[in-house]
Amino acid sequence: MGSFIETKNITHHFGSTIALDDVSFTIGENELFGFIGPDGGGKTTLFRILTTLIIPDKGSAAIMGYDTVKEFRELRKEIGYMPGRFSLYQDLTVEENLKFYATIFGSTIEENYYLIKDIYSQIEPFRKRLAGRLSGGMKQKLALSCALIHKPSLLILDEPTTGVDAVSRAEFWEMLHRLRDEGITIVVSTPYMDEALRCDRIALIQNGHILDINTPENIRKRFTRRLYAASHPDKYKLLLALRDISCISSAFPFGESVHITLTDEASCDDVMNSLCANGIMGTVINDIEPGVEDTFLELMQK
Amino acid sequence: MSTEKVIEVREMVKRFGSFVANDHLSFDVYRGEVFGFLGANGAGKTTAIKILCGLSRPSSGSVMVAGIDASRSPEEIKKKIGYMSQKFSLYEDLTVAENIELYGGIYGMRMKEIRDRTDKLLERLDFTHYRNTIIADMPLGLKQKLAFSVAVFHDPEIVFLDEPTSGVDPITRRQFWEMIYETAAGGITVFVTTHYMDEAEYCNRITIMNEGKIVALDTPARLKEEYGVTNMEELFVMITRPKKPSAV
Structure with missing residues (x-):
């Protein structure tokens, strides 16, 4: 064609x-x-x-x-x-x-x-x-x-x-x-x-x-890193705390949750531990599929 | 978020002739809450917001906004609120500083206070080099941030935002929501009206209006769970899709 x-x-x-x-x-x-x-x-x-x-x-x-x-x-x-x-x-x-x-x-x-x-x-x-x-x-x-x-x-x-x-x-x-x-x-x-x-x-x-x-679909697949959604009743407090954690490589508010990517060697447990150490309990972190907007954000930063 | 109510609406009705635009609305909004107000075109949102902003009086029912009775002293409400819409917010042919001064003046702030706060605001936004820039020459994303800052410049109890992040790029939009959260954390209630469900997801609680009535009111998460849907778009369509007219 x-x-x-x-x-x-x-x-x-x-x-x-x-x-x-x-x-x-x-x-x-x-x-x-x-x-x-x-x-x-x-x-x-x-x-x-x-x-x-x-x-x-x-x-x-x-x-x-x-x-x-x-x-x-x-x-x-x-x-x-x-x-x-x-x-x-x-x-x-x-x-x-x-x-x-x-x-x-x-x-x-x-x-x-x-x-x-x-x-x-x-x-x-x-x-x-x-x-x-x-x-x-x-x-x-x-x-x-x-x-x-x-x-x-x-x-x-x-x-x-x-x-x-x-x-x-x-x-x-x-x-x-x-x-x-x-x-x-x-x-x-x-x-x-x-x-x-x-x-x-x-x-x-x-x-x-x-x-x-x-x-x-392929645009979404361009997002090559693992993406997580972190949620907590106080989104703003969570966001500020995430920004201060050294193993977080990016943190963007996405509606009800904050989408995060981690540095290579880090795991979700590291994030949870750091949050608890800062007195933020009850955060839920899930593995998620990236959307078009996640890719757009990543491309914008290049 | 506190348990102090800054908006208290009970059985609010607004009629235009025989047409009932708002049909017994009841809801509360709390201090420091980010509250989303959704509904299809013609659902009665604009009518309700006009009453909450003191631009129109309810036909019956009780409406308290920032401790003021909207039926008795709507003019007083205007001093206690801020407003920003995507369509109009700043004067394009005035500079950044002039826009701030104009708004501060309208809200009765003293010149000295306006100057002091302007300096602080421009510094916080990293906008000092834009002080004398004409609004028309500023990038859209920055305009939106400034428009929001101007809407809360006089430290209102509540700020009303109409489709605040529509059309801005994904990074600016997130910076914008952070500003909203920061404002809410500082005790200003944020009342958001939007057609865009991803904006709705950022709110602490949302309400959906349909045909003059409130048909849903809860956190986005609980509403999605209650209706068994994965996103707000589905929820909205499910709740408000008008019944199809019978076959012609």
Whole structure:
């Protein structure tokens, strides 16, 4: 299978700030590919280059063999884009927005309705409502419908789940999986590590650099050291105490517990003994599997 | 964490016309606790928080925040709390020092106290070289840390945080939670609202609202055990997934 998206050495600046620094990657046809990383990492700039909206300072990108700079006209027909900020017409109704997007791509709502049916049917009862007056979850569904109505080959979604509650987010990811199964290639970004697991492959991106690209499973496996979760009712006290123990090589709070790695020769018993010596009793330490965020933290420190 | 209650809510109801946004809520939050407040969009969280912050009065029930009756003296509550949201927290076109001074001034602190505390704060954050930097020119992670410090600058009883670590990198986020724990250990209660379940996991206790009611309230560990799930995401979806409308 040839590459569906291929970027070579993309570099882009905004003034003196470097947004993307020599970024190269390939994405295969029909992949659900995620860019995972914090705000300001370069995700949006990259998506704007892929969607032909900005021209990179250096390097090139090709999608389905079309160059994003020279062949942007052909390419735009193939792409559905949902920007991070709600960008539909607030003073048009739900239905008018959808019709508008279908029309500018020379299509009709009816032609590709099957593709958006699952999503659009949920907001259809409100089709006469102005888009600006929809709730966050409904805006998100409308934006996705508009990005899909011309039946694009590639769907690019910039942080589609930011600010959306957990139930709607779970439903949104289910929808993306169905669209991928319909044959659409999907590129999505998110600052949330837990959403990485829902992608076929992910790229960890930070400060304009790609730290790693792989399946979520292989990213987790890159974490080569043994990882433990230490928990105690007083998390803060535990964390401070762990920092003072010489055989601890890293200690990061992770929700209810503190994830720790040890120096080579140390064991959990050493940690327990040191904690007890410092008057911290009742700590529980378990061996755990690293997650994507553990790997991200490790890569960031290199 | 102490057993002293800083928020006491009993049978709180808020109606808008015939719509019941908060339906007999009762809960306590303790001094120095990190308390998570979760719920789907439209569950009634914002309504409840507005009452707790003194921005709106309950229709009925009793609400005490930092010893003040929210039905009678909501204005007094505002002086005793701090607030930080991910969407808006600092003035982008003011410098670090100017933002601090502005907030200190709003809360009625004296200029001398503001100056002394500013020096200490900037030193503690290792921010002294940023004193005269415009907020817009600061990296996001540092902005978030500063925003939090500003929200607790006047030493409030409670600080309300709205999705505090959304979008920041994993290391900054952990430093941020350490700041939260440190603040809580110092006796300031931290009230966190979030859509993100990994943020919820950092809280001592969480409550989940659904359709105007509190449907769960306990430590993350006990809730996971009670519902037999391995993570908060599953728990949240299980509790709040709306019943599907009947077939059309």
